[in-house]
Amino acid sequence: MNGKTILVTGGTSGIGKALAEHLVNTGHRVIITGRNQDRINQVAQTLGCTGYVADSANPAQLKQLAATLQSDNIRLDGLVLNAGVFYPGSILTTTEEAFDLTMNINTKGPWFTLQQLHPILNNPSSVVFVSSIAVTNAFASAAIYSASKAAFEAIARVANLEFAADGIRINAVRPGVTATEIQSKAGMTTEQQKALFASLDQTALGRVLSPDDQIGAIAFLLSDQSIAMRNAVLEVSGGYGL
Ligand SMILES: NC(=O)c1ccc[n+]([C@@H]2O[C@H](COP(=O)([O-])OP(=O)(O)OC[C@H]3O[C@@H](n4cnc5c(N)ncnc54)[C@H](OP(=O)(O)O)[C@@H]3O)[C@@H](O)[C@H]2O)c1
Numbered sequence: 711m712n713g714k715t716i717l718v719t720g721g722t723s724g725i726g727k728a729l730a731e732h733l734v735n736t737g738h739r740v741i742i743t744g745r746n747q748d749r750i751n752q753v754a755q756t757l758g759c760t761g762y763v764a765d766s767a768n769p770a771q772l773k774q775l776a777a778t779l780q781s782d783n784i785r786l787d788g789l790v791l792n793a794g795v796f797y798p799g800s801i802l803t804t805t806e807e808a809f810d811l812t813m814n815i816n817t818k819g820p821w822f823t824l825q826q827l828h829p830i831l832n833n834p835s836s837v838v839f840v841s842s843i844a845v846t847n848a849f850a851s852a853a854i855y856s857a858s859k860a861a862f863e864a865i866a867r868v869a870n871l872e873f874a875a876d877g878i879r880i881n882a883v884r885p886g887v888t889a890t891e892i893q894s895k896a897g898m899t900t901e902q903q904k905a906l907f908a909s910l911d912q913t914a915l916g917r918v919l920s921p922d923d924q925i926g927a928i929a930f931l932l933s934d935q936s937i938a939m940r941n942a943v944l945e946v947s948g949g950y951g952l
Contacts, residue, residue, distance in 0.1 A: 715786050716932060717741040717779075719766060719823060720793030722749045724890030725840060727757075728921035729790065729928055734758050736929075741784070743775065743793065766793045766819025767811070769826075776826035785830050788932040791820040791862075792840040796896045798851035809854055816858035821865055833877030838931045839866050840924075841882045843947050863943070870940045881931045881939050886910075886947025888919040914949025923948075 716733055720726040721742025730753075733740045740759035744750045747763050754761035764775040779786075794816045799808055824837065831837070841863050844856040866880045873880070887910055893903045907918040927944040930936055 713737055713739070714788055714932070715739045715741070715784060716788035716790065717743070717786055717827070718790040718792055719743045719764070719820075721759075721761065722746065722753045724892060725885065725888060725921045725924045725928075726790070726792040727753060729792070729925050730759055731757050732922075732925045732929060733932075738788075741779070741786075764823075766816075766823065767814040769818075769822045772819070772822045772826045775823075776830065779827070779830055785832050786827065787832050787835050789824070789827055789831065789835070789837045790840065790928060790932070791823060791837065793819060794840065794842075794859075794892075796852070796855050796892050798896055799854065800851050801853050804854060812854045812858050813861075816855070817861045817865075820862055824865070824869060828873070828876075828878075831873075831876065831878050834937060835878050836932050836936060837866075837869075837878060837880040838928050839863065839880065839882040840928070841884045841943070843884045843886045843945060843950055845884060847951050867941050874940075879936070879940050881936065881942040882944070883924065883927045883931065884943055884945045884947065885924050886913070886919055886945070886950040888921060888924060890921055910948065910950075913947070914952055917948070919946070919948055 716738050718726050718730045721730040722744035730740050730742050734757050742761045743764040745765050750761035762775055764771045797812055842859045844852050845860045863882055866882055870880050910918040924946055927946050
């Protein structure tokens with residue numbers, strides 16, 4: 711897998727950043743997106759890649775991203791729809807605003823990113839959806855998050871048919887609990903994070919996952935090795951819930 715051009719949404723931290731770093735180090739041209747210009751600039755400079763602000767919850771920014779890339783004659787061999795959030799909330803107390811925020815970032819965002827970037831996806835190209843084991847495992851206070859990722863996976867299934875003639879393949883990874891900023895952004899205290907991570911000692915792997923643990927599956931799906939795969943779901947959970 712040499713010299714591909716790959717865009718990673720949400721490349722400023724966690725899984726997206728670790729993946730972007732790996733892809734740069736293995737000879738690819740990498741483009742990252744995020745919400746914060748300063749953060750994007752800092753990460754892009756450190757990693758040696760390009761970065762753009764494109765809020766997943768803002769279709770106008772996604773349209774602008776596509777227009778900018780098109781005007782720069784950029785074509786993509788790979789697209790990783792990784793940007794995502796986890797804002798916990800029980801079914802009984804969640805507001806409409808909170809519901810919409812998660813769905814806008816985790817489901818609507820990937821939809822419009824795919825729609826807008828479709829014209830610059832090469833034939834062949836690989837789109838990787840970063841989903842979650844929350845699609846198949848219940849976690850308290852994670853109903854919206856689970857629903858947002860399940861809907862996101864449903865989009866992939868149909869997109870594989872609609873984009874078949876364009877040589878675009880879409881597959882997904884489902885990370886298990888991975889130590890990233892997502893836990894603190896979810897409002898978890900350091901103590902709560904420690905307790906969560908310690909509970910992962912019970913998995914077959916025997917520890918919490920790191921962003922680096924997620925790289926292999928995504929890089930494989932981006933590579934020509936996955937050329938015949940459509941709608942595959944690779945779970946990288948350390949054996950959570952076996
Ligand atoms: N960590 C886990 O346990 C876990 C488990 C299963 C699945 N996942 C999934 O893995 C993906 C990456 O999560 P992570 O754990 O690496 O979290 P993270 O460290 O918080 O990284 C999330 C990335 O997405 C970006 N992002 C968030 N909202 C965005 C928006 N509206 N528009 C554009 N970019 C946005 C963030 O940018 P900012 O710098 O602006 O925040 C950041 O770059 C997510 O889709 C998540 O649902 C994570």
